Amino acid sequence: MKQFEFFGKQLSRRQLLTGSAALGGVLLAGGLTGCGGKAQASAMRDIGFWHLLSGGDGIKMQAMINNANQANSGFKVHPTVLAWGPPYYTKLAMASAGGRPPEVAIMHASRVPGYAPGGLIDPWDLDLLAEHGVSGENFAPRIWEKSQQNGKVFSIALDSHPFVMFYNTDIASKAGVLAGNGQLQEVASPQEFMAIAREMQKVTQAHGLSFGYLGSGSQMWRLFYTLYKQHGADMELIPGQPMKVDRDAAIESLEFMASLFDGTIAAKAGDIGTGIAEFARGGSGMLFSGVWELPTLKNAGLPVDAATIPTLYGTPASYADSHSFVLPRQLNVDDAKRRDVYKFVSDVLKGSLSWAEAGHIPAYQPVVQSQAYRDLTPQIHYANAADIIAYDPEAWFSGSGSDWQTYFAENVQNVLLGRDKAAAGWDAFEHRTNTLLSRPNPV
Known part of the structure; x- marks a missing residue:
């Protein structure tokens, strides 16, 4: 049957x-x-x-x-x-x-x-x-x-609820990374972003960026897909066909993510709650998270501002649903x-x-x-x-709260922890996706 x-x-x-x-x-x-x-x-x-x-x-x-x-x-x-x-x-x-x-x-x-x-x-x-x-x-x-x-x-x-960058304006000011309008300086490359994060770390003496990801496929996917789409790359999930993807862009996005968790720019490991708590107590200058966290940050009394994730690879894009x-x-x-x-x-x-x-x-x-x-x-x-919304690629199995994002975590988390190479993690996820594409929509 x-x-x-x-x-x-x-x-x-x-x-x-x-x-x-x-x-x-x-x-x-x-x-x-x-x-x-x-x-x-x-x-x-x-x-x-x-x-x-x-x-x-x-x-x-x-x-x-x-x-x-x-x-x-x-x-x-x-x-x-x-x-x-x-x-x-x-x-x-x-x-x-x-x-x-x-x-x-x-x-x-x-x-x-x-x-x-x-x-x-x-x-x-x-x-x-x-x-x-x-x-x-x-x-x-x-x-x-x-x-x-x-x-x-x-x-x-x-609504649309994008994945954004929150930042502490006091820490940013002390780090000298605010522009004349009082907002964070614009950055246009991974290297420029990492430089700003390191300047903030000098102020906090902890980390420049908070981003909790352990155990959360959705959290990992939101940042990955933002960076992937900033490459100007597309991703197609057509039933009965292999995944259509820019493998080089995917691997480069994962490698950049993994490079953030060096213990200086960001903590080597931590879950969502840990990342938010660190930012809320002033242990970092920036936080990558969803806009839905804004009330929590304001209630904490933080001098907080926000912007879309900086365009690091040439094409403005922001994961959202x-x-x-x-x-x-x-x-x-x-x-x-x-x-x-x-x-x-x-x-x-x-x-x-x-x-x-x-x-x-x-x-x-x-x-x-x-x-x-x-x-x-x-x-x-x-x-x-x-x-500049980047919705998930369409498929019966993709989207917010889907098992597909859980499969992403299963194959990518060890990349972010430094245990696997980005290419190996991505290829395993692509193989899992192709298995899903070979099956019909059950509903």
Whole structure:
């Protein structure tokens, strides 16, 4: 019987189909969608909304949900928060396959290519979106392009959340690496970046840069893919074909990453939490991380600024993804609820200035172009990342929180620790990717 790989597990066709229906029923029997008898007993329509946002992001999202609920008397959105990564995407796929999904959900834009072809999410009606004042013209070109599959729009981006460089302005000033505008000097090569890091290390007496990576494939991939795309290189993952990649650019990117962990520029090893803590206590002058860390750094009272990762290889590029709204497939679409979802999403997009306060770049351009957004610092200093976004190469197995990023860690972590050569680590990862490309999309 034909075998499929589903989130790292081997399943037969019969197991996949049976499991989809059974697990979908089990997951939703407990009322995960937040729907049920209430909708029949009241004139107010209940809208189930799944998302994977926790911590500060979860608090901000709940506030936006509350605002939408208060502004609309005809419906009430009931959020369900599920664990980030494979657990969330597995449950969402099973819920859609089992016929009991929520009315709307959040999905990373990079994961949409794995779901749209299998009919697990429905396309958006652009005319209905336009009735609520939302159109493609309201989004940066790269973000709007990413929302589409085969000419149809399958996701509506709330944001872009790039991988950026935070820096301590006090340390940078003492190191003499601030430009006349008070922002970090521009650098245009790996050597120039390392020189600035070493100047900061002289001030901190610890490290110039913090970057925790141990055990986190997503963290390693974000920096690697930024550097790889800065080479002007592309990467294509076409089912049934070997990975199309610029091997030299990949190896050079890994070699540069490994060179940072020399005990002076950056610690030889450490996880994400360790890296953030070091930067927060002034043990380094710079931090590579996602924009979502901004509230934590501000709460620590740091004199912090931020910018996109410096262009070290000639082509501006910044790894990023987008939290996007999707319409899980409904066996029987309730037209009234579907219209409510469009209104809810439009309200959240238009009210996404608060989302920007959490560090994210709103996808809805009228917010980004407002004076209120321009007054946000350091957010305005990396807003240009939306124009140089590098989304993951499209495949059913790629994207944020995917097992593919875990496989990257399995093959690359020893390179960063100095135990393996970059070429060996990359070739092993490429071989693992080609194995995935030889298999069909299980969903």
